[in-house]
Amino acid sequence: MNHLEPIFFYAFSLIAVLGSAIVVANKRPVYGVLALTVTMLALSALFVLLKAYFVAVIQVLIYAGAILVLFLFVIMLLGMAAVETSQRQRETKKEALFLETIRILKILLPIAFFTELIILTLAAKDAGIGTRNLVGTVEAIGQALFTDYLLPFELVSGILLIGIFGIVTLTQKEEELSLRGGPNGPTK
C-alpha cells in the first residue's frame, strides 16, 4: 500500500490545486462552485491518505454537500447579475497611481507569503515521516470529542446558533423594509 501512496498524494494535491485555480480564475461563479467541489473531494482523499477517515467523510458530507449546495442556491437566486462586470470606473490621476500600486501589491503579497511558508517549512529540521499509527476512526474522534474537547464542542454549537439568528434577522430586516417602504423607498 505504501508504495502507491506518493502517487495518490501527488495526484490528489494536483487536482486540488488546479480546482482552486479554476475557482479563482474563472468568470462565471457557477463553474467556480463546481471546481470547488472537485477540490473538496480531492482534499478528502488526502485526508484518507492521512488516516483521518472521519474528517474525510465529514468533509464530503457537510462541506461539499451542504455548504456548496447553499452557494448554488444563492447563485441561482442572484441570477445573471452574478456574472462579473469588470468595467473600471474613472479615477483621478493621483488616485490611479495609488490604486495601481495596491493592485500590484495584491498579486505580489500571496506569492511573497507562499515563498516565506516554503522557506519556513524547508528550514524545519525534524520534518521526517511521523509515526503514522494514528487512526482517525469514528470512535477515536467521538471519544476525544466528548472528553477532552467537550467545551469547544458546546461553543461551536453556540456559534452555529448565532449564525442562524444572524441570518434570520438579516432576512427579517429585508422583508420588513419592503413591507413599509424601507428607508430609501420600495426596493427595486
Place this chain on the structure above:
Amino acid sequence: MTLNHYLITSGILFAIGAFGVLGRRNVIIILLSIEIMLNAANLSFVAFASHLNDLGGQVISLFVIAIAASEVAIGLAIAVILFREQGTLDPEKMNLMKG
C-alpha cells in the same frame, strides 16, 4: 509522504485562496476563496495531527468546518442584501465607508 509535502500543498492552496480574496471583483468568488483558505488550513491541521500523533488536529478541523458553515451562511445573506442595495456584487462599488 512527509509532513513537508502536505504543508507545501496547503501553502499553495492558501496562496491561491488569498489571491482570490484580494484580486477578484465578485463577492461570491471572494467567499469561495475564503473557503479554499479554510480548507488549506484544515489540511495542515490534519497533517500535523498525524505527524504529532495527536487527535487534536482532526477535532479542530471538524470545528473549522462547523464554523465555516455558519460563516458562509451569514456571508451569503450579506451578499444577497448587498446585491439588493447596490444592484451589483462588485466590492469596489461598496465604498460608503470612504474616509
Place this chain on the structure above:
Amino acid sequence: MITHSIVPWFVFIPLLTAGLILLIPNNRSRLIYRVSVAANALTLFLAVVVFLNFDSHQSGWQFVVHRPWVSALGISYHVGLDGIGVVMVLLHGLLSFCGACVSRSIDRNIKLYFTLYSILVASIFGVFTSLDIFFLYLFYEMAVIPLYPLIGIWGSQNREYAAMKLTLYISLGAVLALVGLLSIYLASGLQTFDLVVLSEQAKTGLFSRQFQLWCAPLLIFGFGVIASLWPFHSWSPIGYAAAPTAVSMLHAGVLKKLGIFLIIRLVLTLLPEGARFWMPLVAVLCIVNILYGAWAAMAQNDMKFVIGFASVSHMGYAFLGIAALNQIALTGTVFFMFAHGIMAALCFALIGYIYDQTHTRIIPELGGLAKQIPFIAVCFVMAAFASSGLPGFANFVSEILIFFGAWETYPLLTVLAIFGIVVTATYMLRMVRHVFYGAPNPHWEKLKDAKALMIKLPYGLLVAVLLVFGFWPSFLLNAIRPTTEALLETHHSIFLTQAKHDSALSVGTRQLSHLAHYLYHGSRKENA
C-alpha cells in the same frame, strides 16, 4: 510629638479648602477670597513649624509617614522631608500665601479660580513631600492640569496659545520623564516605587552603568523642560506673560524649581554615573541658557516677558550648580532655588499690581511711576537688585556658592556665568529706569499706592525674607548641608572606585569641557 504627622496635612489642607470653596455660594466672593487666604496662611504656618522643628544634624528623612497602598506593585503612601524638602516646602508655603493675597484683583468667577488654585498648591506640596515615585509623578501631573484653565480663562492677551503651548511642552517633558521613571522601576527589579529603598540600593550599584547612561538623559531632559533648560525654554516667557499674577508667581517661583528638585532627588541619587556622564552637556547648555535668556530679556519691551526671560536665564545658574556635582555648588543650587523663587514671585506680584491699575505692561508706555507709587517702586528696585545678585539679598549668597562650587569643575563656563550677572544687571536696571524713574508720565497721575497693610503684606513679606536670608544665610544652610553631604557621598564613593576604568566613550562636550579644564588647570594641577 504632634509634629510627627504634619507632612500629610500639607496636601490635605489645600484639597479640603478646594472642597470647602465649592460649597460657598458664588456671589460671596469676599468670603471665598478670605477662606483661601486663611488656608494658605495655615499651610505657611505649618511650613514654618516644620522648618523650625527640622533637626539639621541628622541627614536622613524626617517627619516620615508610611502607609502601604498597592503592595502588589510596591506603591505606598510614603511621605517625608529632608533638608532640601524642608526648604522647598517653606518656599512654597510663602509663595502660595502671597499668591492668594495678591489674587484679590480677580473678578470673574472667583470660586472656580480659587478651587483650581488650591488644587495647584496641593499638588506642588505633594511633589515636595512624597517619597514614592508613583505619587511623585501623580502630583507632578496633577500640578500641570489646573494650569491650563487658570491661564486659559483668567490670562491676558493670547492666553489660549500660551496655555496650550505650556501644557503641551510640560506634558511632553513629563512623558519623557515617565519613560525614565518606569525604566527605573523595572530595572531595579525590587518591585517597589519607594524612593528610600531605591536610593539605599543605588548606593551599592543597583543600576548598571549602561542602564544609567541612557536613563539619565531621559530624566534630565524630561524634567529639564519644566525647568526651561535651553532648547525647551520657549514656553516659559510666553506662559508667564499670559498667566494671571498669582499663577505666574507660583509658576516662576515654584513650578520651575520642581524640575531641578526632581533632577536632584532622582538623577543625582539613583543614577550617579549617568549624572556624571551627562552633566558636562548640561553645563554647556545652561551657559547658553544664562546668556541667551539675558540677551533676549534685553530686547523685550513687555515687563512680564523681561522677567520671563530673566527666570530662564537664572535657571541656567541652578543647572550650573547641579552640573558641577560638588557639595558647595549643590548647596548653592538649593539655596538659589529658594532665593530665586522668592525674587521671581516678588517681581511678578509687583508687575501684577501695576498691570491691575494701568492695564499695560509695555515699558515705553509706563514712565516715572516712582512719584505715584513709592512703596511699589522701592520694592521693585530691591527686587531688581536682588535679581542682579547684589550682596545683602539671598540671591547673592546663592550665586556666590554656585560660582565657588562650579569654579572647581568648569572654570571657563563659570567665567561666562559671572558675565551673565553683568548683563542681568543691565536689563533689570534698564527696566527700572524706564518704568519708575525719569520724567513723570501725566497719563498715570491717578495711580494709587499700596496703602493698606493687607495689600502691602505680600510684598513686604517677600522683601523681608530676601533680606533676612541674605544677611544671615546659615538659617537655611544648616538645614541643606547634611542632605547635600549625604547625597554626594554616593558620588564620591562610586567614582573613587570607578575612576580608574572610566570608559573611553564620552560625549564630545564632555571632552570639550575637560579639554578646556585641563588646559586651564593643567599647569596648576601637577604641583598645587
Place this chain on the structure above:
Amino acid sequence: MTAAASAWWILFFPLAAFLLIPLIPEKKRTLGGWLACAGMFCAFALTVKIAWPIFEGQPFHSFHASIEWILIPNLQLEFGVLIDSLSVLMLLVVTGVGSAIFYYSLEYMAQDEGYRRYFAGLSLFAFSMIGIVISANLLQLFIFWELVGLSSYLLIGHWYQKNEAADAGKKAFLTNRVGDFGFLIGILLLWTFSGAEAARSLNFLNLNVTIPAFAQASASHGIWITLAMLLVFSGVLGKSAQFPLHVWLPDAMEGPTPVSALIHAATMVAAGVYLLARTFPLFSLSPAALEIVAYLGGFTAIFAATQAIVQNDIKRILAYSTLSQLGYMVMAIGLGSAAIGMYHLTTHAFFKALLFLGAGSVIHATHEQDIWNMGGLAKKMPVTSVTFFIASFALVGFWPASGFFSKDEILSLAFLENKFLFWVAAFTVFLTALYMSRLIVVAFLGTSKIRKKLHEPTQKMLLPLAALAVLSLIGGFLGIQNILSPASHSSHETPVFVVALATAFGILGVLAAWFFYRSSRKIQNRFQTAFAPIREILVRKYYMDDLYDLLLRYIQQPFAQFLSWFERKVIVEGLVNHTAAFAAFSGFCLRKLQTGRIQTYLSVFFFGVVILVYCFTIANLHP
C-alpha cells in the same frame, strides 16, 4: 569696650541711622538729617578713640576678629574686622570728611522734597564705605564694594525725575558692575591659589602668607598671580574710575553736590586706591602687574587733566581733576609705595572735598553751574572764595599746603623709579595749575555776570568749609606719611631739583591761565581758532562716550534683537509649529488610505501578515 567691639560699633552706627530714618514721619524730617549726622559723628568719635595711640606717636598694633558667616565643608566664609594702620588712616578720612559733609548737607538739602531718602542713602553709603575699610577678607570687601556701588546709584539718581540723573545713576552702577565682574573672577582665582583644598580662606592675613608661598612654588604660577592681580585691578578701574571705565564719573555730577563731594571726591573713588594698598603685598609679587598699574595711573592722570581744561561746568572740572589725582595715587602705588599713594589720598580727600563743598555753596547761592555765567564771586562770597583759593592752592601743590608734600613725594618716587612717568606727572602738574587757575580767574575774579544779590551761605555750610581749609593747609605737617611706614621715614630725601621743577610748572600754569583768561576776547578767540581741532577732541572727551554708545548700539543691541528674532523664528516657528504641521500632514496621508474599498483594507491587513511571517522566517533562519 575692646578695640574690636568698637570697630563693630563704627560699622553699625550708620546702619542704625539708615534703618531708623525711614521710620521718622515726614513732618519731623529734620530729625532724620540729625540722626544721620549723629550716626556719622559717633563713628568718627570711635575712630579717633581707636586711633588715639597714633596721635601720641606710639606704633599702632592691629587687631582682627571674625565670626562664621557661611560654613560648608571646604568653603569657610567669615565676617570679620581687621583694623591696622592702613584701615585706621582710611577710617579717619572717611568718617572725618564724611561728618563734615553730612553737617554741610543738612543745610544744602534743607528744601529738597526727598530729604529723608537723601540722608538714608548717605547713611547707607557711610555704612558700606566703612565696611570696605574694616573688612577682614576679600569676599566681605567685595560685598561692601557692591553695596557702595548701590548707594552711589541711589544718590546719583536722587533727583530721579530728571532723565539725565536716572541715566547717570544707571551708567555708574553698570560701569562699576563691569569692573566688579573682573574683580570677582580675581577673587575666585586667589581663592583657588590660597592653600590646600579644605584650608582655603580669603582672609587678608592668610592671603599674605599663602599666595607668596604659592608664587614661589613654580615659575608658571607667577603668570597666574599676575592675571589674578590684574583682574583685581579691573575692580579698581571700575570703582576709582580709571582709564577705560572712567566714563561714569563726569556724568555722576548729576547728583547733589555734597554727594559728589563725599562719594566722587573723597571716599568712594578712593576705595579703589585703598584696595590696591590693602592687597599691595600680593601686587608686589608680580612686577608686571605693578608696571601696568603705574602706566595706567599715569595715563589717566594726564588724560583727565587735558579734558578738564575745556569743561565749562564747575563740577565737571572738579570731576576730571579728581580723575587725574586718582591717576596720581594709582601711579604712586604702581611705582611701588602704598604709603605715598595713601598719603596723597588723605590730603586729596581734604582739599577735593573742600573744592566740591565750595562749588556747592556757589551753586546753592547762584543756582548756576556754568563758570562763564559766574564771575566776580570773590567780592560777593569772601569766605567761600578764600577757602576755595586755599583748596586749589593745595591741589596745584604750592609750598605750605598739604598737596605740596604728598604730590612731591609722588614726583620724587617717579623721579627715582621711572623717568618717563616723572615727566608725565610733572606736565600734569602744569595742566592742573592751568585748569584750576582758569576756574578761579573766570568764576571768582573778573566782572560779575550774576544779576541777583548774592549772599554768603549760612553758618552750617561755612563751618565744614573752614575745618577742611585748615586741614588742607596743615595736612602736610601732621606727619600722616609716617602713620603707614613709621620705621623708614622716606629713605630718599626729596631731591631739591624735583621740588623746584614742580613748583615752577605750577607757577607757569597759573601765569599762563592768568594772562590768557584775563586778556581781551580777541586774543582768546584767536587762540581758540588756532587750537580748534585739539579743543574739539577734548570737548568730545576723546570720543570715549561715543565709543561706548557705539559699542552698545551696534553690538549689544543688534545681538539682543537677533536673539529675540532667533527666539521667535527658530524656536517658536521652527521647532514647535513645524512639529504641529507634521502631525497634521501625517494625518492627511493616512486618511487617503481609507479608500472605502474592502479589498484595499484586506490587502493592507495581509501585508501585515506577510511582514509578521517574514519576522518569523528571519528569527528562524539564524536563531
